[in-house]
Amino acid sequence: MYKWIPLVIAIGLALVLYTAIGKDPTKLETARLNDPVPDFQLSTLQNVDRLITQEDLKGQVILMNVWATWCPSCRAEHGYLVELAKNGVPIVGLNYKDERPAALGWLERLGNPYTVNIFDPEGKLGFDLGVYGAPETYLIDKKGYVRFRHVGVVDAPTWTQVLEPLYKKLSK
């Protein structure tokens, strides 16, 4: 009976290690998952006087994309976001720790995929959401609850395999 002990230990260890394979340790859990978007009151990027709050996000399923002009990966995904927006996917921008003129210039040059842009120069809403690195893209349902977060670039495979199925499910 005792001769089985090493085998049992080896199998146990193999199972434990196996579950960790393929996991990216830099991807964190989403603390805000299934919570409402935190309360905020910020101006829009285009208009200093127009205030926007969490209430304005309700009503339809949206993508909320956290971006900034200092973020190289945001540049990489921007083209794809423009394409998504053309296909009718509503994308709200969260312009994170950025400067207004730089951000506006960027949208002018590269196109504007966003229905509206929340201007968050201090990263306050970003902090409350738990943003730890742009770009991040959140799926927010009709009631304003965070249903998914993708950290990193949104490209065609990410959209068709991960985000789109969830987006369609939530839109039903």
Add this chain to the structure above:
Amino acid sequence: MINKSIFSLVALLSCLLFPQISFASIDVYEFEDESLRADFVTLTKELRCPKCQNQDIADSNAPIASDMRKEVHRLLGEGKDKESIVNYMIDRFGEFVTYKPKKSLETFMLWYGPLILIFIGVLIIVSLLKMNKKKSYKQEGSSEEVRKILDKYANDK
């Protein structure tokens, strides 16, 4: 003259090679009393930077770590205690953010796994020792039997 230029070359090279040394966190925080400063120091060492993992937020230069230090400072100033500040960070960045995870069902193995493994190890050692004892006893017995048989045949001669 040559010595001087060699010295400055070495200095220049070391600046180029080890630039990170000079960029420790340089933001300065003021506190109303020293106990708050002590809390700040413990908290920034207990909270883990979400971006540059394996660094605490006191040690990290990442912008997010700097934001977190700012928030810790602000919350301490508002009179929040340490536990509620850690919970505030967990609400945003998840359980990952603390080096001292809560004791819950999910973290059970993390806290008690090592103790359980030690216990299993002791059990194995004890049972192996017992087994060895039994074996050596059996061997003694069997050698006695062999001697008896040998004696028996010795008498037959």
